[in-house]
Amino acid sequence: VPFKEFAQTLEKIEDLSGKKKIDELGQFFTKVLDFSPEDLTACVYMSVNQLGPSYEEDLRIKGDLGTVAQQSRQNQKTLIQPKPLTIPIVFNKLVKIAKINGKEATTTKISEIKGLLSSCQGIEARFLVRMLAGKMRIGLGEQSVLSALGHALTLAKLAETNKKVSGDKLDAMKDTNVKRVKTAYCECPNYDLLSTRKRKNATDDNGVKVGVFLFDLLYFNGKPLVREPLRKRRELLRSNFKKIDGSFYFATSVDTMDTDEINSFFDEAIQNKCEGLMIKTLDTEATYEISRRSKSWLKMKKDYVDGIGDTLDLVVMGAYVGNGKRTGVYGGYLLGCYNPSTEEYESVCKIGTGFSDEDLAEQFKILQEKKIEKAPMYYQFDPTLKPDDIFAPHLVFEIKCADITISPRHKAASGLTEDGKGISLRFPRFLRIRDDKNADDATSSEQVLEMYRSQEIFANQKIEADDGEEDDDDVVGEDEEKDEEEEDLNKTNASEGSSKENPVEKKKSPVKQSPAKKDAEKSKSPLKSTPVEKKKTVASIFSSTKKSVKKEESPIKKKKKNEFSSDSDSEDSEDDAFAKKAQPKKKRSRVAIDSDSE
C-alpha cells in the first residue's frame, strides 16, 4: 500500500465531517483488504498513530512485523533514489526508530527521521510529521478507526461470498460488525498495558505501604467475563481470590438502592481519604460491554457539584502558545497566588481547561496589552514553567480544583511550610474571570496553605454527616429485585493507591454534568441541570451538601481527600442536591458501590 494513498486518505478525512470520516477510512481499509490484506494491521495501527501492542511479546504481531521488516529491507536495496514510500516501509521504520535507545539515541533517531522525511513526497511529509509529533488531529480517533474497520470487514466479507446487499440492510450488517470489532478490541488484552511496568527500585521499604484493591474480574481461567453482570463477576472474584492483609484486598463496597446509604458511604469514603465512589448497577445493564458501560458506571466525587469544592482566585502570570485548535490564542496559563508579606506572586498551577473558545479569544485580546518583556523579580516560578508570554499582574481567574497538594515545582506558600515546599492544585479548571478583583486581591499564599491544611484535618476527623434533607428524587430501583446488603469493610490505609487496572481498554466516558457549569455557578441553581429524566436510571444520587455524580469508566483508585471549600470569597453556595443520571434505559436496578480508594 503506497504511503501516499494513506496520506491522501488522512487529508480527505481531515476535511470531511461526521460519519463521512469513517466512510472514507472504511473505504481505504476496504481497498487494503482487497489488494494487500497483509498490510491491514500496519494501516490500522498507523490510523490510530500507534506502533501496536508490545510487539516483542506478541508473537502474532511480531510475525507480521518480521515480514514487514523484510519487505522493507528488500525494497531499500533497490531504493537508491527516493522511491515511493509504502505503508510497510514507513511503519517498519517508525517501529525501528521507536526501538532505538541508549547513548546517542536522540541523534540516531533524528537522522533516521531525516531519511524518512527526505523520501516523502507531497502531503506525505505533513502527516508523517504529525504522526511523529503524536498528533494527527484529523478529527478521527480510535473509536472511528474501529468503526471503519467494521465497515471494511463487512464489505470484504460480502465481496468474498459474492453477496450483494445495500441500504439499510448493509448498514445493519456494518453496525453488527462494528460492534464485534469493538467488543473484540475491548476483550483483547493489550500486552502493553498488562506487561509489568518497569521500576528500577520497586521496593516496598520506602515507608509507603502499597496495596492492591480488587473490584472487578474481567477474565478468569482464560475466559472473558466481560459479558457477565457485575454481580456474577464480583462473586467470582470474591470466591476465587483471597485477601491478604497488608497487600491484597477487595474494594470496600455497599449494595443498596437507598441514596441516604450512598451518601453516608460516600462520607465514610471521604473520611478514609478516598476520592469518592464508583456506583454501578449490579444486574441491569451490568456487563462490561462498551456501549453500555457508560450508562452503568458513575463516578461520585465531591468536586463535581457546582458551588462546592475548592475554589481559588489566581493571577495570570504568563501564558503558553496554543496548539491545534488553539493556534492563535493561548493554550494555557501560569497562575499564581499573592503573598502580601513579600509582595510576590507565587505559581500555584498551570491551567488549560474549562475555557470556551470564546473565553480564549477574549483573554488573548485582553492580555496583549499586559505583556511585559521579562518576568519581574516578584514573580516566583520554576524555570521549567517559563511561559511564552509574561504579563503584568492584572487578570484574575477563578479556578476550581479537586485537591490541594504539596508540589515539587510550584512555589505557593513555599515560605510558609516547614520543608519549604510549595503547594499546587490537582485537576485545576477555569471557571471564570474575576473582573471584580485586582491582582493583589487574589487568594493569598496563606489562604492556600490554610486550604491545604484544612483538607488534612478534615480528612482525619470524623465528619458528621449529615444532612438532612432530602430531596426528592429517588433513586431506586425498582425492578430488579432483591436486596441484600453487604458490605465489607476494610478501610485502611492510605497510601496511594494505585492501581491500574482495567487493562482492557481505555476509553473515556464522561458524563458530564450538564453544561450548566458556569451558569450554575453564577446563578446557583444546582438542580437545574439535573432533571433529566429520572426515569430509568441507573442510579441517582443527591445529597444535601455535597456530592454529585459523574460518570466514568474505569474505576480506580484515588488518593486523598476531602472536602471543603473555601475560597477567597466566591460565593459558594451549597446547596443542594444533585442528581445525575445516567441515561435512560428502562429499568432501574440496584446498585453496588465501591469505594474508590486506595
Add this chain to the structure above:
DNA sequence: GATGCCTGCCC
C-alpha cells in the same frame, strides 16, 4: 556522577 529535560503513564 549529578543535574536537567523529555517522554510516557497514572489520575
Add this chain to the structure above:
DNA sequence: ATTCTGC
C-alpha cells in the same frame, strides 16, 4: 484527570 464542541 476536566472541559468544551461538532455532529
Add this chain to the structure above:
DNA sequence: GCAGAATGGGCAGGCATC
C-alpha cells in the same frame, strides 16, 4: 451523548549535558 481534542500535577525512567 459520543468522540475527539485541547489542557492539568506528578512520578519514573532514559538520555543529554555539565
